[in-house]
Amino acid sequence: xxxxxxxxxxxxxxxxxxxxxxxxxxxxxxxxxxxxxxxxxxxxxxxxxxxxxxxxxxxxxxxxxxxxxxxxxxxxxxxxxxxxxxxxxxxxxxxxxxxxxxxxxxxxxxxxxxxxxxxxxxxxxxxxxxxxxxxxxxxxxxxxxxxxxxxxxxxxxxxxxxxxxxxxxxxxxxxxxxxxxxxxxxxxxxxxxxxxxxxxxxxxxxxxxxxxxxxxxxxxxxxxxxxxxxxxxxxxxxxx
Amino acid sequence: xxxxxxxxxxxxxxxxxxxxxxxxxxxxxxxxxxxxxxxxxxxxxxxxxxxxxxxxxxxxxxxxxxxxxxxxxxxxxxxxxxxxxxxxxxxxxxxxxxxxxxxxxxxxxxxxxxxxxxxxxxxxxxxxxxxxxxxxxxxxxxxxxxxxxxxxxxxxxxxxxxxxxxxxxxxxxxxxxxxxxxxxxxxxxxxxxxxxxxxxxxxxxxxxxxxxxxxxxxxxxxxxxxxxxxxxxxxxxxxx
Numbered sequence: 503x504x505x506x507x508x509x510x511x512x513x514x515x516x517x518x519x520x521x522x523x524x525x526x527x528x529x530x531x532x533x534x535x536x537x538x539x540x541x542x543x544x545x546x547x548x549x550x551x552x553x554x555x556x557x558x559x560x561x562x563x564x565x566x567x568x569x570x571x572x573x574x575x576x577x578x579x580x581x582x583x584x585x586x587x588x589x590x591x592x593x594x595x596x597x598x599x600x601x602x603x604x605x606x607x608x609x610x611x612x613x614x615x616x617x618x619x620x621x622x623x624x625x626x627x628x629x630x631x632x633x634x635x636x637x638x639x640x641x642x643x644x645x646x647x648x649x650x651x652x653x654x655x656x657x658x659x660x661x662x663x664x665x666x667x668x669x670x671x672x673x674x675x676x677x678x679x680x681x682x683x684x685x686x687x688x689x690x691x692x693x694x695x696x697x698x699x700x701x702x703x704x705x706x707x708x709x710x711x712x713x714x715x716x717x718x719x720x721x722x723x724x725x726x727x728x729x730x731x732x733x734x735x736x737x738x739x740x741x742x
Numbered sequence: 743x744x745x746x747x748x749x750x751x752x753x754x755x756x757x758x759x760x761x762x763x764x765x766x767x768x769x770x771x772x773x774x775x776x777x778x779x780x781x782x783x784x785x786x787x788x789x790x791x792x793x794x795x796x797x798x799x800x801x802x803x804x805x806x807x808x809x810x811x812x813x814x815x816x817x818x819x820x821x822x823x824x825x826x827x828x829x830x831x832x833x834x835x836x837x838x839x840x841x842x843x844x845x846x847x848x849x850x851x852x853x854x855x856x857x858x859x860x861x862x863x864x865x866x867x868x869x870x871x872x873x874x875x876x877x878x879x880x881x882x883x884x885x886x887x888x889x890x891x892x893x894x895x896x897x898x899x900x901x902x903x904x905x906x907x908x909x910x911x912x913x914x915x916x917x918x919x920x921x922x923x924x925x926x927x928x929x930x931x932x933x934x935x936x937x938x939x940x941x942x943x944x945x946x947x948x949x950x951x952x953x954x955x956x957x958x959x960x961x962x963x964x965x966x967x968x969x970x971x972x973x974x975x976x977x978x979x980x981x982x
Contacts, residue, residue: 506750507945513745588910590764591980598980606897652933656896656981657846658904659974660914660934664939674900677948693944694900701902702942704933705747705961708917721945734899740831740838741896 504720510716511706516547517587524549526575528715529640536644537636540703542714543651543666544613546633547624554581557612572597573618578614579622585610590742601626604733605666607653622652626651630667638669646670646723650700650707656741663704665696665732672725673697673732744960752944752955755785764789764807769880776884776962779877780943782954783891783906784853788871794821796861798852812837818854821863824851830982841866844973845906846891866891869909871968878909886910886963890940890947896981903944905936905972913937913966913972936972937978 512531518524524545531540543585561569561576565583569576571593583589586599588608599610603626611626628634630649630665638647649667654660665673704717736742752771758764764785772779787793801809801816805823809816813834823829826839830846839850843866851866856940867873870889878887894900905913913936920931943956976982 504946505753506748507942508746509942517950593980596980627897655934657974657979658924658934658937658972660932660937660972662934664898677763684828688961692900694898694902695945696897697898697900698941701938702747702749702945705935705938705942706744732899734897739897742837 504527507702507718509702509706509716509718511713512539512717514571515712515714518545518548518714520548520551520553520608522549525637525640528637529714532641532645532717533719535719537717537719538646538648538699538723539641540648540707540716540718540720541634541637541649542663542707543626543630543649544624544713546627546630546649546667548727550627550633552625552626552627553703554623556623559623568592568597575614578609578612578623581612581625582610585612585625603630603666603729605651605729607651611651611666627667631669632667634667634669634728637686644722648696648700648703650703650741652704663700663707665700666729668696668728670726671696671723672727673729674727694732704731746964747942747960749942749946749956751953752779752957755952755954757952758785758788758954759946760788760791760793762789765877765880768877771955772881772885772957773959775798775959777957777959778886778888778911778939778961778963779881780888780890780903780947780956780958781874781877782903782947783866783889784864785954786867786870786889786907790867790873794863794868795863796863803956805851807840808832808837814929815854818849818852818863821852822850825852825865837866837895843870843906843969845891845894847891851891851906856868867907871909872907874907874909874968884962888936888940888943889941892944902941903947904942905934906969908936908968909962910966911936912967913965913969934972 556577559577561580565580566576569579591598591708601610602628609666613624634647634649647669648665675693678691796817799817801820805820806816809819831838853864874887874889887909888905890903892901915933915935918931
């Protein structure tokens, strides 16, 4: 296990639009050597064309009803419902859903952007593990990729970034069977490594500054896996 | 805003026991310059004598009942209930409570240690902000301190470290009113900086290796605050 980590912003990433070769842009800018690249969902979604003009969205009846209850734009709610399996909680101002990926988060991860003259919504990638893998494939061996989004949490104030897509590393780190310094078996056994890395990178991803990617050195990516590893089985979840 | 962060394990921290001068031990080992020191709760609690021999705990009637329902040691449950305001969820194998500090977590943060011949429980610090402040006072200016514990989360697998005590920095970072590169106002406005730092440090705090403290350089601690800033007002929480 390493004694230090270095996180650095990947420099000079231009504004990303549909069809841009984001994996190539990132691969050119990431330093040599092993490490893990953390990329914010928004640029991934934009490169993949997951952007919708709100003016083109016709809300259905259910979206209109839910929009009234949660006091949101019915066109945004239409997109949120299309991106979701079910509503988890709804109150005025808040709509928490479970996405088709199994993520539980506000607004199915649909972000509104209010450019003058054109309101758009950015949706989550269709398959964030595949998005991560497309980037990883361009980085070469001994390098992992995590795609992140910024989520709120029950009970605690403030947002943190978490992993929504993973390629080239095991998202969980299992300490089961290891013992502590005094020979006692560890109680807390599985750490959410991909979320730890996502959250750490989020410290440098200042939201206003066009810094959508962070390179983490000092940790060798090990194993394989994807988002499914990070999602709790509903049968074992007490807060559905 | 900084472009890079460096996290490093604070070296050579000995096994900590009641009455040890943990703030002094840490201050001797932390490098010069500004930064934020992240310290795992367990060593803080041990130094503060928050350790109980299970053999000395007499479970009350309620603890015996709850212990049966959750299939845990009634003496441990007695401690969990003493450390809590209320039970949030209970099923076989899981007891989630709200602590007197307002933290919602498994087992009120009470950790069992099974040394041969002496079973002990380590409780959370009575006032984790005060614990952080005692350490911060020994580090001098431009240095912040975060005390962390390892929590599970709804909906997601794996544990992450979060802040339970803060001194010398504002736990939340508010981007309200800032605009992105295209001049749009940001939607996600408040990041949980203390939790981001706690979680990041957790990557290096391998649980089996006696590495209870991590020093983070590249970020200047700004502002003041404490755990209360990180706890959501119950009226605004949908998952109580």
